[in-house]
Amino acid sequence: MMKCFYHPAHRAMIQCSACGRPLCPRCDHRIKGFAYCQDCIVRGVELLRSAGRADPERSMGWRPSPVLAFLAALVPGLGAAYNRQHTKAFVYFIVIVGLWELAELTGLALLGGGGGVIYLYSIMDAVRTARAIRTGSDPTQEDLRLRRFLQDHVRTWAGLLIALGLIFLLTDVFQFFSTPLRLARLWPLLLIAGGVYLIVRQWRASQREEPSEPLSVDFRLVTPSLFSPPTGRLPGATDSGERDSPSDRPRGDKR
Structure with missing residues (x-):
């Protein structure tokens, strides 16, 4: 259900x-x-x-250059920022730099290769977006969809952070018992804490949105639709098979 x-x-x-x-x-x-x-x-x-x-940037003929977008994209995320896509720029920077840092800390070449692939894709995406804007596309629409996608999947990102933290924490468990404890070995706990924080924040937000009225209330009748009557008929209209009772008729009205 x-x-x-x-x-x-x-x-x-x-x-x-x-x-x-x-x-x-x-x-x-x-x-x-x-x-x-x-x-x-x-x-x-x-x-x-x-x-x-009227969009002031369009009225002034703002047209990004694909060459400048390519040069800006050499810095992770800067190409998307040049194209006015700030959410995408933030995501590119976090993912690319995060994968490279994890590859350096763990020694896994796979993570570094994944960061390199996303880095090359961000460069091509910056050039493609710049060309699309020059033909009349709106870059903010794609950015809004990405932002909405991130907001609707908060629990997924929280679970991913917790899983990454547990994986990297378990890789150091043997070294944890063989060498003295150092704070550098506890960095995966930050990922776990970030995931727990996202889950707790999402849970508190859902608790605040819970209504106080009982479940048996017919909400469709209490709170009608914003755009049309919930019953689909005009106020005061009666069903086709119903007639007013004699007691409800006004005095002097003979039918």
């Missing part, structure tokens, strides 16, 4: 048509008959507003 993304204590009845998040009746907002979560609605409104405003 799936739980609501925003209210884990409630059962999900439908999924968002854009991002696929499970939603309870309270979070089910309809637009032209399709269900959307609140974040997708807000993001859509922001995109419409940004599309309606």
